[in-house]
Amino acid sequence: MKLNSIVKFLNKELKIKNIKDISKNGLQVRASENVNKIGLSVDACMDAFKKAKKLNCDLIIVHHGLFWKKQKDVSNITKNRVKFLKKNKISLYTAHLPLDKHIKYGNNVEIFRLLNAKPKELFGGVGYFGYLEDARNLDSIVKELNKKLDTKCKVLKFGKSKIKKIAVVSGYGAPDVLEAIKKKVDLLITGETSHAYYDDSEEGRMNVIFAGHYKTETLGVKALSPLLKKKFGLKTVFIDSPTGL
Ligand SMILES: [Zn+2]
Known part of the structure; x- marks a missing residue:
């Protein structure tokens, strides 16, 4: 080709x-x-x-x-x-950002899919907020992300324990904790941890899951595989080079 x-x-x-x-x-x-x-x-x-x-x-x-x-x-x-x-x-x-934001293959939409949730509106530039099918415990979400993303989430438990409205920003979305507080979401899921937004999260009573910058951004490129296979009949392979961050 x-x-x-x-x-x-x-x-x-x-x-x-x-x-x-x-x-x-x-x-x-x-x-x-x-x-x-x-x-x-x-x-x-x-x-x-x-x-x-x-x-x-x-x-x-x-x-x-x-x-x-x-x-x-x-x-x-x-x-x-x-x-x-x-x-x-x-x-x-x-x-880069086109693969965070994309409504079919984006990193963020893929995280919603993983949690059986639906994105509703854009959030934090290239992320989305939306709703889980049913309200669930923060701990069960952490457990599911750990398993499905093969990661070890860091969690700031400052908000409600029952979660329904979530915002997702793959990669580095810690600054979006402020928008999450303003938009009254129950939980922000992002990638990379941040010392700088710890106090804002606590004082704004916001739950934050940091699932890893790398791990939250493996999904978009992987989602291109079936698309490229279908369109061009080409072989594709995911190349894993994890940073652990
Ligand atoms: Zn990134």
């Missing part, structure tokens, strides 16, 4: 050009004209690239890419990564 066809399809499907982002989304490294196998990964790091090479991928699609606005590559790390991709003929495609 031609790389250009895949890029064109993804740009349209993920509305790459419509969403403002500090990430330079879309095709970031062109190193293969034809694609037979696609690697799906969270971060554009050397570990993922090496695994992609071993798995014979000629395209890798990531959530966190190599190029960001106002970026300075003072350490040459980015340069070395690009060199590796070019040498091994692996192209790189990035979808």
Whole structure:
């Protein structure tokens, strides 16, 4: 399959050009004209690239890419990564916020799906708030997330114990605790922990689950797999490079 066809399809499907982002989304490294196998990964790091090479991928699609606005590559790390991709003929495609926000394949919508809940409205820029089917205990939600995301949630239990209205912001959504308090949600689920928002959470009586930045953002790239298989009949593989954070 031609790389250009895949890029064109993804740009349209993920509305790459419509969403403002500090990430330079879309095709970031062109190193293969034809694609037979696609690697799906969270971060554009050397570990993922090496695994992609071993798995014979000629395209890798990531959530966190190599190029960001106002970026300075003072350490040459980015340069070395690009060199590796070019040498091994692996192209790189990035979808950052478009893959958080997407109503079909986004990280956040996927977390709602995981909890059998329905997103209602946008929240915190690219997240959503919505409702669980039935009110349930905070502890049972933590247990389910630990199991389904293969993670170990950190929890701030400052709100109600029965949860119905939830907000979900994958990755780093700790600052959105303020919006969660304002919108009277029962629980904010996000990824990365934050010392800075501990006191606000406590004083605003907000429950917060930190399920891990990496783990909450594996879902969007994984959700692209059936889509790419169906559209192009291509082989895809999830490349796991966990950070534990
Ligand atoms: Zn992220």
